[in-house]
Amino acid sequence: MNDPIRIVAVEVLSDDWFILKKTTFDYRRRDGSWQRQSRETYDRGNGATILLYNREARTVILTRQFRFPAFVNGSPDGMLIESCAGLLDLDDPLTCIRRETEEETGFRVTDVRKVFEAYMSPGSVTEKLYFFVGHYQSANRVRDGGGDASEGEDIEVLELPIERAMAMIDSGEIRDGKTIMLLQHACLHGLFEH
Ligand SMILES: Nc1nc2c(ncn2[C@@H]2O[C@H](COP(=O)(O)OP(=O)(O)O[C@H]3O[C@H](CO)[C@@H](O)[C@H](O)[C@@H]3O)[C@@H](O)[C@H]2O)c(=O)[nH]1
Numbered sequence: 452m453n454d455p456i457r458i459v460a461v462e463v464l465s466d467d468w469f470i471l472k473k474t475t476f477d478y479r480r481r482d483g484s485w486q487r488q489s490r491e492t493y494d495r496g497n498g499a500t501i502l503l504y505n506r507e508a509r510t511v512i513l514t515r516q517f518r519f520p521a522f523v524n525g526s527p528d529g530m531l532i533e534s535c536a537g538l539l540d541l542d543d544p545l546t547c548i549r550r551e552t553e554e555e556t557g558f559r560v561t562d563v564r565k566v567f568e569a570y571m572s573p574g575s576v577t578e579k580l581y582f583f584v585g586h587y588q589s590a591n592r593v594r595d596g597g598g599d600a601s602e603g604e605d606i607e608v609l610e611l612p613i614e615r616a617m618a619m620i621d622s623g624e625i626r627d628g629k630t631i632m633l634l635q636h637a638c639l640h641g642l643f644e645h
């Protein structure tokens with residue numbers, strides 16, 4: 452009886468690459484009354500992202516790639532600078548982020564730890580994102596990275612001083628939420644302090 456939600460109907464509006472549903476439900480308001488609502492949810496699974504950082508060199512590894520949704524919403528060339536990230540598919544978050552790190556950046560890192568989880572757009576997108584940090588050195592680079600070309604990925608790997616990356620948030624050159632969160636986490640938690 453404590454459940455604040457009663458599902459009334461679920462309609463699949465689109466089931467192509469990911470799933471868009473419209474759900475009608477009764478919601479119990481804080482005053483105890485019931486209210487019928489309907490909400491669309493875009494389910495693209497969960498994801499993981501990582502900030503690769505080198506404490507000694509005071510650098511981070513970021514990626515740069517074309518993002519069509521950003522292109523259609525105000526990014527002149529659609530090129531976004533981001534922390535390495537990928538969808539979980541069937542993997543657990545740690546396995547996913549190790550795989551994506553090597554595929555996208557070419558780095559094979561062992562020192563990886565989860566720092567937090569977040570819903571990135573909870574009003575419409577179901578996705579929960581798992582955030583990691585990982586220490587890297589140049590010796591961890593085992594290949595070029597760049598992503599899976601057959602899936603359309605064309606990822607440039609950037610190595611930037613942390614001060615430069617932080618300045619790029621202020622200048623608007625970095626405009627991706629997960630990336631801003633990880634860079635700020637790194638500074639707040641002293642990842643570059645000895
Ligand atoms: N054909 C097709 N391919 C798609 C579509 N949407 C995404 N893809 C492709 O599916 C692949 C997914 O790549 P991943 O590296 O696994 O995911 P991601 O797109 O980098 O997602 C990460 O970043 C997102 C944005 O911040 C996060 O939302 C997500 O959780 C994840 O961390 C990419 O090649 C992408 O182009 C689509 O509608 N159609």
Ligand SMILES: [Mg+2]
Nearest residue numbers: 535536537555
């Ligand atoms: Mg990716």
